Amino acid sequence: MTVLVGYQWAASPKEATVLDDGTVTWAGANRVVSAADRVAIELACRTAEATGARTVGVCVAGPQAGADPRARSSALACGPDEVVVVAAGREPDTYEVAAALAAVIGQLGDVDLVVLGDCAADAGTRMVAPVLGGLLGWPTLTEVGEVAPDPAGGFEVVDDSRGARRRTRVTGPAVLGVAVDACVPRQLGLRQILAADSKPSRVVPAAELGLTAPALEVLDRAPVELGRRRGHVIDEADPARTAALLVDELIQAGVL
């Protein structure tokens, strides 16, 4: 059995700059396996260890990840037994990431569980796990905090469904989107980093997977403009006076 974990090799959007014409630039940005993806990798590895399975990390990304060996070694150091990077000609969108993962799962053949960082397996749409579950026809849950093998077969999963903690029994293979607070990733030491060198990894050009992408044309991009606000400042030393001025503002605005 194989537990497959998806991850990204990406910089935080906080490191990007949007120019006036909408171009997004990443000059000097530091690509990493994000904290959310490290949580997903940890949960995948723990589940695999509990069931005697192996863990395969899969990163579906643009050309940079294919060319940069750190996209593989950084993930391998976090625990997986093997890593596959699917390198597309450009940054893939949600559907393309899901379709590529489905293709790799088809090739591996023995995947029983897919674990994805809930917010981070693509540009933050949180839709990769749902689309992948749909492509595979497998039960899918998101916001997952715990997963344990069920002695009767399948898995027992605890997730957060709009503020309610649910315990769900899933039979057969499943796709899980993992909450960022599901577990604490293991500390990375020299031992893990050195061990990564001896683990297998490969780069697969996305073109080899024979994927079809949905019809979607990018017309243009623009920086986000937040609305202009009045910006009235209250800066008084005395809290009672500050409170009085603020309540007065609220009354004037008719929002109380």
Place this chain on the structure above:
Amino acid sequence: MTTAWLVAGEGPGVGALVDLARSLAEEVAAVVVGDDADARAVARVVDRVDWVPCAAGVPAECFAGAVAEHLAGAELVLAGTGPASRVLAGAVAARTGAPVLTAVREVVRTEGAWQITRLVVGGIATERNRVPGPVVLVTEGGRRVGGEEADSTAAEPAVQRLDLVRLPMSCPQAPVVDGEPHDLASAARVVGVGRGVRDPGELEVVAELARALGAEVACSRPVAEDLGWFPKDRYLGVSGRRISPRLYLALGISGQLQHMIGVRDAAMIVAVNTDRRAPVMSEADVAVVADVHTLLPALLDELGRVRGVPLAEVAR
């Protein structure tokens, strides 16, 4: 005739989706996975409902494959951001081969295609897309429908029951509700808690202030995800909930773009922050330079004073 399909997996909180669907299609239909009351509530504001009954112990997600099959020919599918709605919508996208777009800000139909403007790259930019074929949009569901806005004189709307096959999942125990139920989507006033509040002991005072204002309490992402002070369905922003209250009061929130995206539709934004240069201060209608710990008790006193009633009464 174009039909817009809503997919509702978390009850009737689909007001914003109905508004969007009405602006785009001649007919608005819905697949509601839930109980009978959910189906009837949604049916009061759309043209027809296909209801997938979902008994206790059955997660709505287990109908994903069957709902996708049911909507295989749909051109426009709209779903909310709740976990079940997302799973159902993802399956529909997979079945129809449609792109699935989130954080949608505008949709128009032009020259035989959908033109969609959405937030990308973690909310720092917008992108305009042209989609000539089917499309699945996942965006904040909005207010609960089927209540007072429904026409009570109208005939009881038609609800067609579907009995669909399930994926192999079950919940042997009832879910444990974490925190109090809330309705952020329709709240007139919302108090946002940021990391600047620092001490979880202070949340009691924040709750008291919220009661005094008649407000719901929400938070920034790190307050829910890193500090765990609130359930995750309470954080606002590009990856959380988006709200449009009359008043948003941000307490100790720095106002990064990813957070402000979630509150930009508030009629009035008030920010309380010790740092005059925090980004939230330039995005606010009223920027209060103050420490939340000293301001909150004073604010409660002042609210009690202006209403001419003892604080305890205001806060009830």
